[in-house]
Amino acid sequence: MSNKKEAGAEAKNVIFVGSAHGPNIEAVEFILNEIADKNRNIKYTIIGNVISAFNDRKVQPNVHFTGMISADAKESLYKTADLAINPMYSGSGTNLKVLEYIAYGIPLVSTEFGMRGLEVFNDHIYLAKRDDFTNVIEKLFPCHRIFWKVMHGKPERYVRKILINQ
Numbered sequence: 233m234s235n236k237k238e239a240g241a242e243a244k245n246v247i248f249v250g251s252a253h254g255p256n257i258e259a260v261e262f263i264l265n266e267i268a269d270k271n272r273n274i275k276y277t278i279i280g281n282v283i284s285a286f287n288d289r290k291v292q293p294n295v296h297f298t299g300m301i302s303a304d305a306k307e308s309l310y311k312t313a314d315l316a317i318n319p320m321y322s323g324s325g326t327n328l329k330v331l332e333y334i335a336y337g338i339p340l341v342s343t344e345f346g347m348r349g350l351e352v353f354n355d356h357i358y359l360a361k362r363d364d365f366t367n368v369i370e371k372l373f374p375c376h377r378i379f380w381k382v383m384h385g386k387p388e389r390y391v392r393k394i395l396i397n398q
Contacts, residue, residue: 244274244373247313249306249332250282255323257285262319262362268295270366274373277309310336315372319365320346330357341368 248263250256260282268276269292276295283297291297298309316333318340326349333340340357343365347354360368 244315245277245313246274246315246317246369247277247279247309247333247338248317248319249279249329252281252284253323255320256280256282258322259319260286262321262365263317264289264291264295266362267317267319267366267369268292271369274369277313279306279309307336310338313338315369316340317365317369318342318346319360319362321362326350339372341365341372 248259250259260278263276263278264286268274272292272294274294277298278295279298279301281300283299286297298305301309310332313336316329316338318327318330318333320327320343322345327342327346330340330342330347330350330353334353334356341360342357343362344359347357347359358368358372
């Protein structure tokens with residue numbers, strides 16, 4: 233299965249991956265409070281054990297937490313995602329999820345902070361400020377992966393090479 237059509241996915245799908253680490257919890261709070269509620273026509277899938285911080289919380293119907301999933305299940309979600317988001321505002325180190333998103337050719341909207349250590353890819357992603365994140369997501373949906381690749385090249389080719397050679 234190589235794309236949304238083959239997977240039978242038709243809805244607008246946005247993904248975020250995160251552990252139950254404070255900065256990821258903060259990012260998911262932002263997704264729930266500032267993004268998903270304003271974009272109800274978009275499905276937000278949140279992957280990873282960050283779900284543990286939200287187990288008792290009622291979330292919007294357009295938000296789905298997967299919890300921890302297999303590598304195959306994650307790959308399937310990546311292949312059907314229209315967009316990945318990385319609304320990180322705190323933390324340390326490099327967000328490895330960014331490398332995964334790029335390796336799968338998923339268009340990415342990130343904060344500048346979320347790209348720390350990976351600035352080499354800034355010309356291949358969409359940077360957004362906190363107050364404009366929702367608007368950037370909305371503006372990108374008329375574009376799909378093919379258009380994104382034509383406009384921005386294919387950085388996933390280089391990321392895959394880096395990941396495979398390690």
